[in-house]
Amino acid sequence: MKLKYTLFPSFQVSLFMVLTITFSGFAQNKKQADLVSAYKEYTELPREVGYAHLNKTTYLKGEIMGFTVYVFDKTNKKPSETTTNVYCTISDENNRVVKSEMILAANGIANGSFQIDNYFTSGEYTFKAYTNWMRNFDEQNYYTQTVKIIDLENEDIQKTKISTSKLDAQFLPEGGHFVADVKNSVGVIVKDSLGFGVPNVTGKVLDSKNNTLIDFKTNNLGIGKFTYLPKTRELYKVVLNIDGTEQIFPLEKAENQGIALTLNDLENRVALSLRTNENTLKQLKNKDYTLAIHNGNVLRTVNVNFGKSLEVTKMINYKDLTTGINIFTLFDENSKPILERMFFKYEGIKLLIAQNPQTVDLKDSLTIKIPINNINSTSVNNFSVSVLPGETKSYNPTNNIISETYLQPYIKSYIENAAYYFTDITRSKKFELDNVLLTQGWSSYDWNTVFNHPPKELYEFENGISFRANVNNKTTLEYMMYASINNEMQVFDFDEGDKDFGAVGLYPMDTENIRFSAVKKNNNLERPNLYFQFSPSGIPDLKTIGIQAPLYDETVSKTYIGQKISKSSWENAEQLEEVVIQTNKTLTREDKLSVVPFGKVKVIDDNVRKSNIFLKDYIRQQGFKVFEYMGQLMIFSPRPFTLGQGKTITTAGTLSGTYNTTITTPGVVVYFNDMRLANIDHLSHYTMDDVDYILFDKSGASEAGAGAPGVIKIYTDPTLSQSKMQRNVTQEVSVPLAFSTPKKFYTPGYTSYQSQFYQDYGVIGWFPRLTIQADGNIHFKIPHQLIDHLSVFIEGIANDGSFISERKEINLK
Structure with missing residues (x-):
């Protein structure tokens, strides 16, 4: 089956809304208008x-x-x-x-x-x-x-990477600044020398007199949080204890002036508190600040004015936040961003749940069915499944499909084991993710870039391959591009004076070349001499290393x-010895294809292609009447048409009161790869090169009640090698960059399926493109590996916006 794509695709641009909401009831000022304008320009291009x-x-x-x-x-x-x-x-x-x-x-x-x-x-x-x-x-x-x-x-x-005892500890004030004489909320990240979070580290905050102000503890990923009130000119330190060993880290000195930020999730709304000290309040008098809330698409603004108060709290309902990341940024009176905090809203993420797997034991394999609830089979769905030994050590991705879509693109650094926060989601995990976001600081949306360097469309949106062909022969009227695996045949009209022609939306695979023929004025074909330029012609370079988690x-x-793998994955594709099976009659491919209710199938081989260069000549040879007139191709059935076929035309006779009635002979119905052709003129110069087989139905019975005066169904196979005809009428073009053909995944052979080596690093199966079946299950089959415990890792999408990311354990005892 051919992949169907639009020739000239249009990017499905989502509506990029930029809203201004003043929760405090004040009108939008000019500074806010400038912010909205800059943000709108920055987010104009879809992502x-x-x-x-x-x-x-x-x-x-x-x-x-x-x-x-x-x-x-x-x-x-x-x-x-x-x-x-x-x-x-x-x-x-x-x-x-x-x-x-x-x-x-x-x-x-x-x-x-x-x-x-x-x-x-x-x-x-x-x-x-x-x-x-x-x-x-x-x-x-x-x-x-x-x-x-x-x-x-x-x-x-x-070389084994060994974690040393030295810790990398970071103490990050919520919003970005330590402010003196104000309660500060501080996020804690404790990592080992390899960059992994150190679990369950206990810590305490001490002042300059070694008085303990507060105790805290990190979670299993090395994340923690504490609050304290630093005093002016006082110095503080943190003492961490790991395995009985203490390590001391100084805290950054608090600023005499500034604003501290604290965010609290109240489950149905968010409380955002802004606190300052007396020194700063004098500077804030009569100054309007702006709190912006955005997610890379929607921007809302809130007026902030401290007046005579040292603390301002904004209560924001969940309904005014978007699902996923919400970025809170405080701008001063000069539209300079001074604080930022991210918050994640889980509500609205659509999750699919996989039920317990069912197994069917066959002689040499095991069929596994996994029910997935609430699937709409009419919408796009795909599930990729990796099957590994139950205690595998080889599957440790940084993200899953949910965290990579909703979280990672919005932050500047990596989050260790981000998938953890989107697997078996609980209230505790929501709290833990909020602590992580507290430590992240500024988002991936840099405000200097937003205001001064909005993105430009330097790299085009690509849909397939395009080409331009320069022409040397000025006498050719048309050029024909033959059908390929994913594209139908195209004919390019060529006017006098034209120097080139081209096409977009081609999808050549790495197993094929593109073939062209020149069509002369007499409709004969000849080999063209074209010079091609393709785009893209190579893999584009990202020119960046990007965020890389250890x-x-x-x-x-x-x-x-x-230890050795007994057989590499790609060596599993064996060429079997020829086996001769004797039987009364061997069914040929033509015999098998001929099992149709109406008509007869003709399989085209190289002998047929040598005898008939053009398709129209072969159709004529089968008894059909083929005519060409003024560029039109007409094919009629050799059988007399029956009642109901044809079009009746009545005209006035030569004698008064008389009429002449004629019935036009209808042409046969022609299908090309199961697509009915409204116009068959382009088949006038179509060669037999890639024609695989043709169904001829002279009676038209295969069209049921349509009363068709004959049916011809043509099927092509672009992978067929070009026939060695007496004259070569095609130019084959090798595409510099084609799409890689998906290859069958083979599992390697192992010397032992009972060893700890296989349990840790072996592979059982990989299924990249599973879809939900009529029974509501995804199905796949694995060979018997004589092990009792399997781990099945499922990632996928369905229902036009639902996600799944699960690990299922299967015990075969």
Whole structure:
């Protein structure tokens, strides 16, 4: 089946609303109007965000990296309906691209694979997935994931990264500033030397006299929070205790003037408190500040005036916030941003729930069915599934499909294990994520860039491949481009004086070339001599490393060194020995295709192609009447037409009161790859090169009650090799950058399926494009591996905006 795409796609631009809401009831001032105007210009170009589900994150040399890429409209979080060109790369630690490919997306979904072959050595690599359009923006809307590759045959496998006892501790004031004589809320991040959060660290805040002001503790990801009231000219420090060892960190000195910010989630509304001290209040007299609330799409503003008060609190209802990230920024009277805080609203995220898997044990395989509730099968849905041994150590992605879509593109740094906050969501996890956002500081929307450097459309939105062909022969009237796997045949009219022609929206695969013929005035074909320029012609460079989270990966045991995969993933595609089966009659392909209720099927082979260069000649040979007149092609059935067929025309006779009645002979109905043709003139010079088989129905019975005077159904196969005809009438063009054909995923063979090595790093199956079946389940089949425990990792979308990210355990005992 051919992929159907619009030839001239239009970007589905979401409405970028810029609203101004004054909760305090004051009118919008000029400063706010300027802010709104700058923000509107900055957000005018629509954004996409990408996510890639990799089958795992630690690979053994000899395996295949499988991945499914999802591309979303950043505003409405729905799959992009027009994106087709998705680029995927793997880079080494020096940011040198080792492998790359362009994959074809439909409805925002694409899949591909990389072989982990001899181009790789043991070490860490970075996988990226992006579109050309994403390169226009400072926010990191593309996807990146650190992966580890292990060469078990190399004894210098990888220098083990050892975490030292020294901690990296950060104490970040909420909003961005420590302010003296004001209660400050402070976020805590404690990481080890490898960049991972240190769990359950106890800490205390001490003044200069070593008096303890407050105690706190980090969570399992090294995140904590405390509040204290620093005094002017006083110095403070934090003492952290880990495994009985104390480490001391000085706190930044509080500023004498400034504003401190505290946000509290009250479940149905948000309380945003702004506090200042007496020194600052004198400077704030009669000055209007602006609180902006935005999410990269919608902007709202609130007037802020301290008057004579040291504290101003704004209560904002949930209904006035957007689902996902909300960014609060306080601007001074000169429209300078001075404080920022992010808040995440969970309400509105649509989550799908997978039920307990069902298994059906077959002789040599296991069929697994997983029910997923509330699926609308008529809308786009796709589920990518990785099946690994139950205790695997090789699957540790930084994000899942929800966190990468709703959270990561809005922050400047990485959040360790961001998927944690969107798996089995609880009130406690919401609180923990809010603490994380407290520590993030400024968002990925830089206000200097918003005001002074709005993005420009430097990199175009791509939909397929385009070309321009320069013409040398001025006598040719038309050029014909033959059908390919994803594109129908096209004819290009060429007026005198034209120097070139072109097309957009082509989707060539890496297994094919594009073929052209020149059409002369007498409708004969000849080989053209065209010079082509294609766009894109190469993988575009992101020119940025991007936000890269460290990969959590346990040390590979030295006992694994020297172990081997018995057979690499790509070696599983074996060529079987020829097997001769004797039977009374062997059904040919023509016999099988001929099992149709009406008509007869003719399979076209090279002998037929050599004897009949043009399709019209072969149709004539089958007994049909074929005529050409003034550029028109007409095909009629050899059988007399029956009652009801044809069009009756009545004209006045030569004698008064007489009439002449004639019935026009109707042409046969012609289908091309199951698409009925309203006009068949372009078939006049269509060759037999890629014609696979044709159904001839001279009676027209296959059209049921339509009364068709004959039916011809033509089926092509663009992958057929060009016939060795006596004269070559086509020019084959190799496309410099074609779409990679999705390859079948093969699991490698292992020397043992019972070893701890296999339990830790083995692969069972990868299914990149599963859809919901009529019974409400996703189905897949895996071979028996003689293990008792499986882990199934599911990521996907459905219902035009619903997400799923789950891990399911299957016990086979």
